[in-house]
Amino acid sequence: MSTRVALKAKGGKSNRNKASAAAAGEEDGPSTVKIVKDWTNWGLHKAKVVAHYGFIPLIIVIGMNSEPKPSWAQLLTPV
Amino acid sequence: MATFVSPPASTTATQPTGLKPTVIEKEKVDYLNLPCPIPYEEIHREAFMSLKPELFEGLRFDFTKGLNPKFALSHSVLMGPTEIPSQSPETIKIPTAHYEFGANYLDPKLMLVGRIMTDGRLNARIKCDLSENLILKSSAQLTNEPHMSNVMASFDYKGKDYRSQFQLGSGALFGASYIQSVTPNVSLGGEVFWTGQHRKSGIGYGARYNNDKMVATGQVASTGMVLLSYVQKVSEKVSLASEFVYNHMSKDVTATFGYDYILRQCRLRGKIDSNGCVGALLEERLNLGLNFILSAEIDHRKKDYKFGFGMTVGE
Numbered sequence: 001m002s003t004r005v006a007l008k009a010k011g012g013k014s015n016r017n018k019a020s021a022a023a024a025g026e027e028d029g030p031s032t033v034k035i036v037k038d039w040t041n042w043g044l045h046k047a048k049v050v051a052h053y054g055f056i057p058l059i060i061v062i063g064m065n066s067e068p069k070p071s072w073a074q075l076l077t078p079v
Numbered sequence: 080m081a082t083f084v085s086p087p088a089s090t091t092a093t094q095p096t097g098l099k100p101t102v103i104e105k106e107k108v109d110y111l112n113l114p115c116p117i118p119y120e121e122i123h124r125e126a127f128m129s130l131k132p133e134l135f136e137g138l139r140f141d142f143t144k145g146l147n148p149k150f151a152l153s154h155s156v157l158m159g160p161t162e163i164p165s166q167s168p169e170t171i172k173i174p175t176a177h178y179e180f181g182a183n184y185l186d187p188k189l190m191l192v193g194r195i196m197t198d199g200r201l202n203a204r205i206k207c208d209l210s211e212n213l214i215l216k217s218s219a220q221l222t223n224e225p226h227m228s229n230v231m232a233s234f235d236y237k238g239k240d241y242r243s244q245f246q247l248g249s250g251a252l253f254g255a256s257y258i259q260s261v262t263p264n265v266s267l268g269g270e271v272f273w274t275g276q277h278r279k280s281g282i283g284y285g286a287r288y289n290n291d292k293m294v295a296t297g298q299v300a301s302t303g304m305v306l307l308s309y310v311q312k313v314s315e316k317v318s319l320a321s322e323f324v325y326n327h328m329s330k331d332v333t334a335t336f337g338y339d340y341i342l343r344q345c346r347l348r349g350k351i352d353s354n355g356c357v358g359a360l361l362e363e364r365l366n367l368g369l370n371f372i373l374s375a376e377i378d379h380r381k382k383d384y385k386f387g388f389g390m391t392v393g394e
Binding site: 066067068 | 146147149150152180181182183184186191192193195199201203219221228
């Protein structure tokens with residue numbers, strides 16, 4: 001997903017930069033497309049880290065709260 | 080496929096003896112009440128189950144501990160040489176050993192499966208029934224290395240006699256597929272996909288004919304691939320399968336024949352290939368919940384011999 005956003009935004013950003021350079025400062029420095037692209041990339045990276053560390057604990061929490069409730073000792077011992 | 084409707088009872092008395100309705104026993108096909116077909120990606124399911132068993136090399140030990148009818152933890156150890164892709168024709172193998180911890184949660188409406196390895200790779204699968212007919216499935220492989228992770232999500236809609244699916248993937252992958260039951264035994268389907276990363280798109284068609292004794296499927300794709308398979312269920316315990324793959328672009332042809340014996344104490348699957356590859360997988364049930372696995376794959380052309388053994392404890 002980030003690749004697609006990057007491909008589209010790169011075309012938009014370079015056009016905008018050319019246009020803003022030619023038109024001598026029509027809009028402010030960081031364009032909105034660049035900001036959106038940076039925020040989605042930041043969001044996706046954080047979501048990937050959260051999923052990477054949190055998915056297995058999430059399954060364990062959901063499983064330990066399902067009926068019939070297993071005990072914590074059963075989680076750690078092999079048998 | 081028009082069915083033969085028997086003549087009305089009043090005329091049977093005057094019917095000449097030479098003329099007999101031949102298919103009077105066949106039931107009339109109700110085209111408005113066809114069964115739901117199997118999903119498009121599982122169209123070759125029977126052939127793949129027989130011809131593509133999970134062959135491995137080295138030692139494998141799986142332990143599954145159920146804490147709940149719905150919740151289970153699994154520990155898995157795999158030690159053995161793994162192949163790394165190489166440009167030269169000889170295969171390069173590196174001995175590796177890893178441990179994998181997994182957790183499964185199975186509900187009628189929600190299924191969560193997660194597996195994490197010692198090198199940090201997470202393999203996650205989610206299947207969620209959003210409504211009676213709409214299913215969300217997602218699978219992800221997350222790694223610590225940048226740009227090596229991928230995620231795939233799909234929305235499946237199950238209609239009365241059709242199924243449709245829409246897929247989204249990382250790397251700007253979009254796909255859609257549709258399969259429809261045309262008669263009680265035949266279903267036809269098609270799929271399209273588009274990748275943004277490699278700027279490729281493709282379209283494919285598939286057909287499946289099945290009855291109680293056999294399954295025949297065919298699939299063509301615009302990537303130049305033609306796949307035909309035929310599975311015959313010879314008896315309750317034995318089924319034979321064959322598959323033919325032809326790739327028009329790379330001019331690769333492979334024919335595979337295989338068998339699948341499901342016996343009381345064991346399951347034996349074997350196959351032989353036109354690439355000179357012979358493989359077999361034996362799963363023997365020693366006791367309740369204790370399975371012994373032997374795997375062998377002999378590639379005569381590449382001179383690559385793989386043998387593996389293992390044990391599976393738990394369901």
